[in-house]
Amino acid sequence: MKTIKDVAAAAGVSTATVSRVLSNSSKVSDSVRQRVHEAIAQLDYRPNRVARSLRAQKSNVIGLIVADIQNPYFTLVSRAVQDAAYMNGYNIFLCNTDEKEDKERQYLDIMYDENVAGIIISPTHDIRQTSRLLAERHIPAVIIDRANPELNLSSVTIDNHDAGYRLTRHILQSGKTNPVLIAGSGSTTGKLRSDGFCTALSEFGIPIHRDTLHFIQARDTDGYAAVGEILKNRPNTDAIIATNGLIAAGAFRRLHELGIMIPEHVAFACIDETMWTPLVTPAITVMRQPTQEIGARAVDLLLAQIENTQPDQTIAEVLHTTLIPRHST
Known part of the structure; x- marks a missing residue:
């Protein structure tokens, strides 16, 4: 047949x-x-x-596709999406892509076949491909975490450039002059946060060298390895900034194992508040993302499409992070 x-x-x-x-x-x-x-x-x-x-029947299921559920940011956003969806009578179908385009495509196909009411998605590196796949299926969709203003898709993101800029500026105002950034490679968030880092360095007249920026896979093991490489090749490093919670976990563990005094020898900070950042000694300075608001607003925008109250309106919401200074800087 x-x-x-x-x-x-x-x-x-x-x-x-x-x-x-x-x-x-x-x-x-x-x-x-x-x-x-x-x-x-x-x-x-x-x-x-x-x-x-x-x-043809109305579905009460919302698809949620994230890059890495082990990343504390996505864990918190997923919980916020689930809470908001539940309050509106919807259930969540969660998938994890591991930043792989073939998995993302497969999950989009499955969600189409399962007749989900709409999709909230953190796209893989090829956002245009994701946009095309969503358009082909005519499924209401909202992008979170990373977006492209050229695409006709509603989104909820943070001002990543501003987050990188303000956290770096805080470090430099404390008197540090040789900071290094460890950022996730391949994602727009890592790129924008590194751009903010570079903007702050330029304002303070600090030169940017090839080894000032380290782009790695956004995993704790890679963050751990990066710190060893940085301190070996740049012994004058006096501050390390990690662009997400997973990288930060590995980086902090390595600094602790090496007996590096924080912040006396090396200041340390990251973008992402996680369960451990306020509990360790010293407590970690962070840029806290509004994960609850991101998840809730993504659901609101999606439901407006599903219920046809904003059928043709594309909304790009950009939220702001909060600097939480602690003893690591």
Whole structure:
């Protein structure tokens, strides 16, 4: 028996496009519609009317796709999304991509097949590809954590440049002159936070060298290794800033093992408040992200699309972080 995937392959379109043709959607060009109908006739395809009727029903499930649920930021945002969704009568279908585009594509397909009401997503590195996949499926969607202003998708993010800038400025105002930044590679958040770091250094007249910035995988093991490399190659380093909580956990552990006095020898700070940052000695200076508000606003924007109160309006909300000075700086 031929399936919708066979029709899509024969017509050279996506399964979502075939579904739109079958449902008589106006959002398909005449030429594409003709190709799909020719493929259906050629393959003698018979749509599953039961499945189609199920898709027509209203769903109470919201898909949530995050980059790494082990990252404390995504853990807190996911909880906030779940709480807000529950208060509005929706359940959450959570998926973790590990920053892999093939997993993201697979989860988007699954969520489409499961007829989710909408999707909240932290895209992988290729945000344009994510945008295209969402547009093909005509699923209401909101982006969190990272966004592209050129894309026609609502989003809730923080001002990452400002977060990097203000945290670095705080470090430099304490008298440190040789800071190093450890940032996540490949993500727009890491890039924007590093840009803010560089802006602060330029304002204070501190030169930026090749080894001033360390871009690594956003994992605690990589943060741990980076600190050893930094102190070996830059023994005059007097401050280390980590751009997220996972990197910070590994970096702090390595500093502690090496017996480095914080902040006397090396000041330490990070972007992300986690459960451990206020509990260790010394307590860690952080830029706290408004995770509760990010999750709640993402749900609000998504529900406005689902319930058709803002069908064609794209909203990009940019929230601000809070500097929490502690004894590590």
